[in-house]
Amino acid sequence: SNYGQLADENQRLIINKHLAGDIDNLAHLLKDISSKYRYASDFTIFGLKAALVEVMSVFPVYRTYVSKEGVSKADRECIQRVIAKTKEKIPFFINELLNELSFIEKFLLLEFDEHLNQEDKDKWLHFVMRLQQFTGPLMAKGVEDTVLYVYNRLISLNEVGSTPSKFGVSVEDFHGFNQHRIAYWPHTMSGTSTHDTKRGEDVRTRINVLSEIPEEWESYLQKWQEINDPKKDCVGGLDVPAPNDEYFLYQTLLGAFPVDESEYSTFVERIKEYIIKAIREAKVNTGWLRPDDDYESSLIKFVEHLLNKSEDNEFLPAFRPLQRKVQYYGVFNSLSQAFLKLTSPGVPDIYQGTELWDLSLVDPDNRRPIDFENRAEFLKEIKTKIESDILGLIEELLQTPETGKIKMFLIYQALQARREYLDLFQRGDYQKLIVMGSLKNHIVAFSRKWGDSTAIIIAPRLLTKLVNEGENPLGEQVWRETRICLPSGSSLVWKNVITQQNLKEEKEDTLWIRNVLNHFPVALLINEQGETNNDSEPKVDSHN
Template structure:
C-alpha cells in the first residue's frame, strides 16, 4: 500500500481543470507534496463549482478537460513519482436533467433499468407522491409557476419534455397519447382519415397504448425508442403533423392570465412518475433521501450490489491502471451500511490507501473494524486548534459574552434546541417518514399497539435531538458496547425531558438495542433492523444541520472554536488531552490525515490562529468590543422596533473582521464585498432573524448596510481608526500561532494534508469563499527565491522572511522545510512512536513539545503558544531572553547532537534542551537526531 507523505487538495471546477493542475505539478513536487488530492472529477452538473453534484460516475467530467488533458495530468504526476488520492461520492448524485439514470426513472417508473438506483419511497403515506417521486425544484408554488407560464411542454427529436428554465424532465410514453389526440380532428381535416401518414399516426397511438409494462430485457425500451423514432420521422416528413404538434404544444402551455388554459398541462403532469413542487415543500413532505437538506442531491442506494458495481466501475478501473493510488470517501455516515460498503470497496480496489470523511466527537473513536487507514482529519484539526485557546480564560469569556449579547443558554441546551428546530422545519418530512415507520412497527405487537402516532413521533424527535454523536453503526442483531452506551445515555436524557412518554422511549430503546425480539417473525425483525438503519442515516444530517449549519452561527463565544467536527462548549483542549489523542492515533490510526483547512471548514486556518489570540487577552478584548459597539451604535438600522444587527450578530462580525482582515491594503475593496456576502450567509444559517427557508430581506439588507458603514472610507472612518491598530497586533501574534500549527501538523502522527493555497496565509471564509482562485505563479516565484537563498544563508533568509511576514513567504518557507524533512525521514514520520515531552520552567505552559521515534531515529517538535504575555507585537519569541529557564526533558538513551531541520543549525544537549537555544533563530523547531 502506498501511504502518502503529504497530500495537496485541489478544488477542480470548469475554470480550473486538468490542464491547470498539470501546470502546477512540478511546483507541488518541488514543494515536497507526494500525492495530489483531487475533489470529485466525475461528470457533474454543468457549471458545478465543487464536483459533488455528480450526474454520471462512469465518466470523467468533460468540463475539466478532455481525456487527453486528463492523461497529461496523470503523466505529469507519474513523472514526479507522485500519487493520486481521489475524493469519491458514493452517497448521492445530482437531481438534475443531466442525470440520465434518474431521468430514466422519471420517464419509466418501475420499468426503468435504474428504478432501484435511488433511495426513493415509492409507497409513501401521502397519496400524491405514492408511486411518484417528489421533484421539489420550483422557485415558487406549483400553481404560480404553472399559470405564469414558467413550466413549459416542448417537443423535439428526443420526444416530449417538461421544462422549467434549465430543468428538463421527461414525459412517460403513456402520456404521449393525451398529447397526440388533443385536437386530432385538426389533422383529420387536413389529411383525411385514409391518408397514409394519418393511418401511421393511428398505428403509433395503438403502439403507445399497448407498450408492455414489466417487459423482459430491452423489450419495453426498444418499443419506446421505436415509437419515438416513428413520431419524429412523421413530424419531420409531414407539415400537417408538425403543425398539429406545434399547435398542441401551444395549447398545453396555456395562456398567461387565463388559469383554465393550463388545465391540459396540469393533467399531463399529474400522470408523470414525478410531482413538481415548490422547493420548500421538500422540508416537510419528501419521499426520497437527500444529502442533508439539499433537494438537488438525491441519495443513491449504493448498498444494492449492482448499484455499487455500476457507480464504482470507473473508480476501480483507474485504481487498476495505477492512476488512483488512494480514495477518500465523502460522507461515509450517509450510507445505509458503512461497514459493508467499505468491505466491498476494499475487495473491489485492493490494497490502496482509503480514508473516510467522518466527524468524531472529542473522545469518540472510528469503528476499529473498518478496513480504512483513518479519517480525513477533522478531529485532528480541532485538537490542534484547541491547543491555542487558553482554557484558563473560559469564565471571563462566558461572562462577557452573556453580558454583551444576552445569550444565557448553555451550549448543550442550544444544541438540543437547534436540532429540534431542524426537526420541526428543515427535516420535518424525513422525521415524519421515520415516525410513520415506527408506528407501523409498534402496531405489530401487543406491547406497542396502544402507542399513538403523536406520542411515538414526539419521543423519537426527542431522541434524535439529544443524540450525542453523528451516528451509531448497528447493522445486525449485534449492537456494540459503544453503541449500546450511546443509546442508553440518550434514552435516559430523553426520559428526563419527557416524563410522560417513558413507555414510548423504552420501546424505542428496545428497538435500537435489538432486544425483546423473541416472539417476532423474521420479517418483523428485519423491519425493526431496517428502522434502526434508517434512523442511523438520519442522525448524521440532523447533527450537521443542527450544529454545523445552525448552532455554529449562533453560539459566538469564540469563533475559532466553531469548526466542522468541533464542539465550542470545550474552551480549548489541554496539553494532556492533545498528547493522549496523538498517542492513540500513533497506535491505531497512524495514517489518518492531518488537516487544518478543507473545502468544508468554516474559516481558514489562519483566521482561527488569529482568533485564538483573543483567548489570551479577555479583558482587553472585552474593552475593545464595548468601545466599538458604542462607536457603531449610530450606524445600526432601526426598523419596526428592531435594531439591526442584534448584538450577537454584531459580535460575530467583529470577530470575523479581526480574524480575516487582509494584510495587503489592495485586497481591502474586495474584502468588503466578501464580508457582506459572508454575513448574509451566516445569518441565514443561524436561522434567528432570517433563513434560507424564510429569507428576511429587511434584516439581511440592514446587516449588509451596517457592514458597509463600518468599512467605508477607511482613511477617515472612526471605527476603522480604532479597530485597525488592535487588529494588527492580533495578526502579529496570529502569525506565530499559524507557524506552530504548521509544525504540529507536519510532525504529529498522520498524513499531512495541505489545502490549496495554504502554503500562504489562508484568511478565507466558508465556501464558496474558500474556493477562490489561487495565485500559483506568485507561490512558485517565492519558492524559487527561498530555495536560492536557503542554500547559502538560511539565517539571513529567515530575517528577511520575518521582515516581510505579511506576504506569507514565511509560512511557505516553513512548509517547504518540513515537507523536505518528511521526505527525507519517511519511515520516522509514518511509523514513528509518539512521545510527549515534559517541559520545565516558568514558561512551561507556553511550549508544546513531543518526539517521534523509530528504529534509533528521533525527531523533536517544539512549538510555542500564548505569546501575548511574552513578547511585544512584532517582536520575535526567540532566545533565552524570552524563554529564560524553560527546558525540555529528554528521554534516556538519546544522542546529544541535534540538527534543526528548519534552520540547519546544530544543537548540543544531554538530558535537557533549553527552549531558548532551540528557538534561537525561528519561533518553532524540528530537531532531528544526528
C-alpha cells in the same frame, strides 16, 4: 444561551421544518413492529413520533454505524447516553414517553427478543438503518448551518466537527488525543482547512488570540459599540445589527482582515456577501426561505460605514490597533498549528492555497481561484535561499510575515523531513516530553521514534504574555531557564531540520529551549543513532 440547549432547540427546529415527513415514516415503521408486542402494542403513532423527535434532537454525533454485524462498543455507549439524556430532560408531564424511549433504545441496540423470526429482525434493522440516514443531515442543518452562526462566544471554535462549548484544551489533553490517534487511527487525515470549513485556518488562529486577552478584547468591543451605535438603522423597533450579529461581525473582521492593502476593496465586498450568508444561516433575524430585506440592507449599510476609509470614520482607527495585535500573534499561532499538523500522528492534508495565509471565509469564499504560479515562484525563491543562506532567509521571513512565505518555508522544510524520515513520521511511536521552568505552559513538546531515528518536536503557545508585539519568541532573553527533560540515554547531538543548524547539549537529559528556539519559532530536531555532526560547529550550552 447554553450551547447544548441551542443545539437541541435547533435540531428540533430542523426536524419540524424539514424532516417532519421522514419522522412520520419512521414512527409508522416503529408502530408496525411494536404492534406485535404485548408490552408495546398500546403505543400510539403520536407517542412514538414524539419520542423519536426527543432522541434525534439530542443526538451528539453525525451517525452511529449499527448494521447486521451488530453494535460496536462506542455506538452502544453513545445510544445509551442519548436515551439516558432524553429521559432526564423530557418534561414531567410527558413521562408516559419513558416506555417509548426504552423501546426505541432496545431497537437501536438490536436487542432482539428470543422468539423473533428473521423477517422481523430484518424490519428492526431496516428501521435502525433508516434512522441513521437522518441523524447526519440533521446535525449538518441543525448545528453546522444554524447553531455555528448563532453561538458566537468565540467563533474560531465554530467549526465542522468541533465542540464550541469546549473552550480550549490543555497540553495534556493534546498529548492524550495524539496517543489515542496513534493507537487507533495512525493514518487518519489531519486537516485544518477544507472546501467545507467555516473559516480559513489562519482566520481561526487570529481569533484564538482573543482568548488570551479577554479584558483587552472587552474594552475594545465596548469602544467600538459606542462609536458605531449612531450608524445603526432601526428596523421594526430594533437596532440593526442585533448585538449577536454585531459581535460576530467584529470577530470576523479581526480574523479575516487582509494583510495586503491592494485586497481591501475586494475584502469589503467579500464581507458583505459573507455576512448576509451568515445571518441567513443563523435563521434569527432573516433566513433563506423568508429573507428580511430591510434587516439585510441595513446590515450592509452598517458594514459599509465600518469599512469606509473616509476621515470621518472613527471606527477603523479604533479597530486597527487590536487587529494588528491579533494578526501579529496569530502568525505564531498559525506556524505552531501548521507544524503540529505536519509532525503529529496522522496524514497531514494541505488544502489548496493554504501554503500561504488562509484568510478565507465559508464557501463560496474558500473556493476562489488560487494563484499557483505565484506560489511556485515563492517556493523556488525559498529553495534557492535555503541553499545559499538559510539563516538570512529566516531573518527576512520573520521581518516580513505578511507575505505568508514564512508559512510556506515551514511547510516545505517539514515535508522534506517527512519524506526523508518516512517511517519515523508514518509509523514512529509518540511520547510526550516533560517541560520544566516557569514558562513550561508556553511549550508543546513530544518525540517520535522509529528504529535508530528520533525526532523532537517543539512549538510555542500562548505568546501574548511572553513577548511584546513586534518581538519574536526567540533566544535566551525570552525562554531563560525553560528546558525539556529527555529520557536518559538520549543523544547530545541533534540537527534542527527547519533551520539546518546543529545542536550539541552538555547533558543528555536536558534540552534548553533558548538553544533550540534561537532562530525560528518552532523546532524539529532529528538524531540518528551514531550521528556525530562533525560537519559544522555545534552549539554548546554552558549554562547549568
